[in-house]
Amino acid sequence: MIPPAFDYVRPTGLDEAVRTLADAGEEAKVLAGGQSLLPLLRLRLAFPELVVDIGRIPGLRGVREDGDVLAIGALTTHHEVVHDPLVRRYAGLLAQATETVADPAVRHRGTLGGSLAHADPAGDLPAVALALDAELVAVGPGGRRTIPARDFFTDYLQTVLAPDELLVEVRVPKREGWGYRYEKFHRVAQSWAMVGVAALVRRDDGHIAEARIGLTNMGATPLRAAAAEEALAGAGDPDAVARAAQSAAEGTRPSRDASASPEYRAHLARVLTKRAVLAAAGMG
Amino acid sequence: MTHISVTVDGTAYEDDVEPRLLLVHYLRDRLGLTGTPIGCDTSNCGTCTVELDGMSVKSCTVLAVQADGCEVTTVQGLARDGAWTPLQRAFHEQHALQCGYCTPGMIMAARDLLRENPRPGPGEVRKALEGNLCRCTGYQNIVRAVLAAAEETSASEERQNTQEVTA
Numbered sequence: 001m002i003p004p005a006f007d008y009v010r011p012t013g014l015d016e017a018v019r020t021l022a023d024a025g026e027e028a029k030v031l032a033g034g035q036s037l038l039p040l041l042r043l044r045l046a047f048p049e050l051v052v053d054i055g056r057i058p059g060l061r062g063v064r065e066d067g068d069v070l071a072i073g074a075l076t077t078h079h080e081v082v083h084d085p086l087v088r089r090y091a092g093l094l095a096q097a098t099e100t101v102a103d104p105a106v107r108h109r110g111t112l113g114g115s116l117a118h119a120d121p122a123g124d125l126p127a128v129a130l131a132l133d134a135e136l137v138a139v140g141p142g143g144r145r146t147i148p149a150r151d152f153f154t155d156y157l158q159t160v161l162a163p164d165e166l167l168v169e170v171r172v173p174k175r176e177g178w179g180y181r182y183e184k185f186h187r188v189a190q191s192w193a194m195v196g197v198a199a200l201v202r203r204d205d206g207h208i209a210e211a212r213i214g215l216t217n218m219g220a221t222p223l224r225a226a227a228a229e230e231a232l233a234g235a236g237d238p239d240a241v242a243r244a245a246q247s248a249a250e251g252t253r254p255s256r257d258a259s260a261s262p263e264y265r266a267h268l269a270r271v272l273t274k275r276a277v278l279a280a281a282g283m284g
Numbered sequence: 285m286t287h288i289s290v291t292v293d294g295t296a297y298e299d300d301v302e303p304r305l306l307l308v309h310y311l312r313d314r315l316g317l318t319g320t321p322i323g324c325d326t327s328n329c330g331t332c333t334v335e336l337d338g339m340s341v342k343s344c345t346v347l348a349v350q351a352d353g354c355e356v357t358t359v360q361g362l363a364r365d366g367a368w369t370p371l372q373r374a375f376h377e378q379h380a381l382q383c384g385y386c387t388p389g390m391i392m393a394a395r396d397l398l399r400e401n402p403r404p405g406p407g408e409v410r411k412a413l414e415g416n417l418c419r420c421t422g423y424q425n426i427v428r429a430v431l432a433a434a435e436e437t438s439a440s441e442e443r444q445n446t447q448e449v450t451a
Contacts, residue, residue, distance in 0.1 A: 001325055008286055008303030008349055031350075038345045039327050041304070051303065055350065079339070103415025104396060105330065108339040109346065189414035190328065 003041035010053040014139055014168065017054050022141050022164035024050045030166065031055065032075055035102070035110035036118040060113075060168055063087055069135075072170045074113025079104070081112055091172045093180035093200055097128045100182060103190045113167045116152070119159045119221070122192040124184065126153055126222035131198040131214030134172045140165035153221040178202050179280035183272040184216070187259065193217050194260050195268040197225075197248070199276035207236040208281055218252040218269055227251065228273055238284075241277050248273035288352040292317065293361025301348045308332045308343035310351075311358060319360040320388055323417070330416030333389035334358045340396040342415070359388035362395075370440075371395060371433040380429035382420035389416045394430045403434055 006029075011017040021028055029048035031037055032055055040046040054060070060075040063084045070090050072081065081087055081098045088095045101107055101115070101124050115125045116136060129136075129149040136147045138161055152159050161167060184196040196216030202209045211232035213225035231244035254265035278284035285300040292315060301310060311317045311334070322344060323329035332343045335357040343356075362369050371391050374380070381387045390413060397404055397412035404412065409430045410423070418426060 002309070003304040003306070005302065005304055008347075010349075031347075034347065034350065035327070035345055038306075038347070039325075042306070042325055042344070053350065102327075103330070104412060105333055105340040105342045105393065105415050106327065106345070108336075109341050 001042050001044060003038070004044060004047050006041075006048050007050045008053065009050065010056060012057065014057055014059075014166070017052060017057060017166060018139060018141055018164060020050075020052050021166070024052070024163075026163050028052050028163065030117070032114035032117075033077060033109040033111040034114075035106050036114060036120070054166065065174075066171070068174055070172045070174055072112055072172065074117075074167045074169060075111050076113075078102075078107035078110045078112065078115075082107065090174035090176065091132060093132060093182060093198060094125075094128055094172065096180065097124045097182035097184075097196075097198060100124055100184050100193075106190075112170055116170065117159060117161060117167045119153050119157050120192075121153075121156060121219060121221055122217040124182065124193060124196055124198075124216055127196060127214030127216040128182065128198045129170065129172075129214075130222050130224055131200050131212045132172050132175075133212070134170055136167055137169040137171060138165045139168050144168075146171070150224070156220040175200070179282055181276040181279035183276040183279075185268050185272055195254070195265050195272060197269065197272040197276040199273065199280040201232075201277060201280040203281055207234055208232050208241070208277075211277060211280075213248065213273060213277070215248070215252060215269060218249065218254045218265060220253070220255075223252055225250070225252075225269070225273060232277060235281075238278055241281065241283060242274050245270050245274035245277060286349045286352075288349055290348075290351050290354060290356060292356045293358055299348075303347065303349050305348045306344055307334070307336075307341075307346040307348050307351050307356070310348035311343060311356070317358055317360055320358045321385055323385065323389075328415075328417065329386070329389070330393060330413075331386050331389040333392040333416065335392060335395070340393050357392075359391055362391070369433075370436045371398070371430070374429040374433035374436065375426075378425050378429035378432055380422060380425040382422050386416060386418040386420075386422075390418070390426055394433070397430070398434055398437065402438055404430070406431065 027049040031053045060073040134149045179201045184193045198214035200212040215223045225248045227247035227250040249266035249269040254262045323331035
């Protein structure tokens with residue numbers, strides 16, 4: 001279908017973009033790569049009066065090292081994230097999960113910042129950002145602020161970003177020596193995850209010293225599987241991992257839709273957590 | 285209206301467009317380049333795939349205004365002086381199409397793969413084409429065609445290299 005009519009501006013700098021958003025209030029939508037917004041416009045699920053295209057604002061794209069952190073510009077495309085040597089080295093989980101997002105053509109346009117700000121709990125990257133303990137940097141009229149990923153997602157498609165704030169950078173702590181695996185369950189290629197599990201595991205002397213588990217599509221926001229993380233500490237063999245993974249759906253409120261019931265999603269979370277952790281720990 | 289300059293298949297265009305105009309509608313309705321079809325409303329089917337500055341994109345999921353200053357290649361810009369590319373020839377020779385609706389997108393997505401990975405295996409071809417749907421159940425021959433094109437391209441490059449060495 002043809003999107004509803006809207007006005008369009010393409011600010012050349014961050015200040016101009018923030019000013020434009022502040023003037024427009026609730027009626028503006030931010031356009032980055034457009035891979036979430038354009039389908040919404042085309043299906044007439046969104047009716048913005050103004051679309052603010054931030055796609056060409058300089059300085060928001062690319063990956064750099066900043067001490068113990070990888071600073072990833074919000075406009076860095078999925079394709080760039082997947083192929084970036086720094087991401088592959090220090091945040092392999094992000095590269096692996098990003099490679100499962102949609103399909104190659106979408107990954108050429110879609111951006112990391114865009115998929116986090118869109119905050120779809122079925123999207124792969126919000127749960128990965130949680131597992132990685134990422135921090136999100138936003139710029140608004142009042143300046144810059146840094147938001148931990150765990151405080152960023154508030155509800156279905158909702159974040160703490162104000163209408164006149166822009167997500168500009170994703171900061172991911174560098175991790176070396178951690179095992180990782182993103183397990184995604186879907187029925188057809190390129191579809192959304194029915195459930196996804198992002199696992200990061202640090203091993204010590206053959207045992208799991210620490211596990212961090214992010215859950216995709218197990219509630220209105222991405223979640224951490226806190227009970228399973230706790231139960232996994234000290235696990236030294238596949239049976240212990242399987243037992244710990246039984247608590248992966250604790251505290252979650254998965255939705256019901258055409259493809260799965262909440263009970264089935266809970267089952268998937270347990271199975272995928274087991275698989276992801278075994279692979280991440282090199283026990284698979 | 286927003287003014288855009290865009291080069292499509294080697295021809296430069298200047299136009300005033302509504303911001304909501306999708307790139308695929310610009311190509312088809314404004315420029316008459318109907319070789320790029322529209323298949324779905326959900327960014328799933330991939331038949332409208334074109335190259336934007338050398339990378340495959342779904343032209344139903346790009347606004348024409350986002351292509352301002354960019355170079356677009358459609359399936360209609362591939363042949364040179366009427367001579368098909370190895371991919372186009374392989375799709376013909378391997379019977380990689382039945383109704384042909386998905387073919388432009390398949391070819392544009394396959395070009396993308398072969399640029400990054402000139403000698404893919406069958407599994408890599410299937411993965412690279414996961415954003416393109418064929419409803420005539422023609423995937424077997426599509427994969428075969430992409431593999432054949434890869435083989436032909438690298439064989440002709442080897443011939444060229446040998447000739448250069450002997451010359």
